[in-house]
Amino acid sequence: MSVKKAVIPAAGLGTRFLPVTKSVPKELLPILDRPMLQYVVEEAAEGGVEEVIIVTAPGKEGIASYFQPSTELERRLSESGAQDLLDKVLQASRLAKVSFVIQEQALGLGHAVLTAREAVGDEPFVVILPDDIVHHTPGVVAQMAAVFDAVGQGVVAVEPTPWETVHNYGVVDVAPAACPNSGPPGHPEPVNGLGLHQVRGLVEKPPRDEAPSNLSIVGRYILPPEIFDCLERTRPGARGEIQLTDGMLLLLESAELYAYEFQGVRYDGGTPLGLLRASLEYALRRDDTRAAALELLRGIDTA
Ligand code: G1P
Numbered sequence: 001m002s003v004k005k006a007v008i009p010a011a012g013l014g015t016r017f018l019p020v021t022k023s024v025p026k027e028l029l030p031i032l033d034r035p036m037l038q039y040v041v042e043e044a045a046e047g048g049v050e051e052v053i054i055v056t057a058p059g060k061e062g063i064a065s066y067f068q069p070s071t072e073l074e075r076r077l078s079e080s081g082a083q084d085l086l087d088k089v090l091q092a093s094r095l096a097k098v099s100f101v102i103q104e105q106a107l108g109l110g111h112a113v114l115t116a117r118e119a120v121g122d123e124p125f126v127v128i129l130p131d132d133i134v135h136h137t138p139g140v141v142a143q144m145a146a147v148f149d150a151v152g153q154g155v156v157a158v159e160p161t162p163w164e165t166v167h168n169y170g171v172v173d174v175a176p177a178a179c180p181n182s183g184p185p186g187h188p189e190p191v192n193g194l195g196l197h198q199v200r201g202l203v204e205k206p207p208r209d210e211a212p213s214n215l216s217i218v219g220r221y222i223l224p225p226e227i228f229d230c231l232e233r234t235r236p237g238a239r240g241e242i243q244l245t246d247g248m249l250l251l252l253e254s255a256e257l258y259a260y261e262f263q264g265v266r267y268d269g270g271t272p273l274g275l276l277r278a279s280l281e282y283a284l285r286r287d288d289t290r291a292a293a294l295e296l297l298r299g300i301d302t303a
Contacts, residue, residue, distance in 0.1 A: 011057035047141030108241025129219025136264025173201035173212030195261030
């Protein structure tokens with residue numbers, strides 16, 4: 001795989017989860033027993049990523065400590081023979097090399113990605129937004145890495161969204177990819193089946209009647225390092241923030257970009273009810289929790 005580094009922006013205030021986010025970073029809120037952040041690091045590692053760069057903010061030190069060794073805990077679990085728990089505790093740090101950069105000011109997603117410039121260097125990388133949780137095997141990063149390897153250009157994940165909600169997202173304007181159902185030119189095999197579009201434009205949080213399509217951006221992007229120069233030139237846009245979507249629009253002036261309709265179920269882990277839905281559905285999928293989760297759901301009094 002040619003994408004070895006991931007940038008995970010985790011510097012936001014988590015206002016939709018207040019008051020819990022006063023002291024717990026949103027990215028550490030759990031789906032069952034693991035933080036959302038771990039799900040996306042697992043997805044990255046499965047997709048071939050070896051190094052994860054997490055962008056955090058002052059006050060969110062809990063994120064770094066989650067990936068650091070917990071010597072006393074590990075010693076006690078080891079001495080008491082609790083190997084399964086020890087494996088769980090060690091799992092996060094074994095997935096990939098994890099490093100951190102600090103975004104001192106909340107100037108927007110594009111600015112957060114720019115903060116990771118030095119750590120990424122001069123190579124393509126994947127951006128993963130940790131509150132977009134997607135269930136599928138293979139994961140979205142692996143799917144997109146295959147697309148990137150085939151087209152050699154930036155790829156952004158999209159999904160069709162109800163028109164009433166497009167104003168919450170970045171939206172792409174697309175044309176059919178050169179050979180939509182047979183992969184890009186020179187690649188006769190389908191790229192993950194279908195769902196590949198050529199991006200002609202992008203707009204962040206458009207009003208419904210200005211949206212060029214209902215294909216909304218989901219938080220997975222494979223980008224060339226040229227995006228950093230574009231982000232340097234990007235002026236504040238929607239919500240007065242430096243938007244990654246606007247940076248990609250500048251990138252389009254000199255590079256191609258593909259939109260990829262991924263396979264999988266997306267959960268909005270950025271809201272309490274989205275996280276609840278993810279927790280319920282993951283509990284129903286997991287062998288060790290399925291029966292108890294079903295029983296729990298059947299017993300709920302909805303009156
Ligand atoms: C961000 C991006 C947006 C994208 C969305 C996906 O928005 O700016 O383009 O559609 O993530 O979750 P946010 O959720 O930070 O408002």
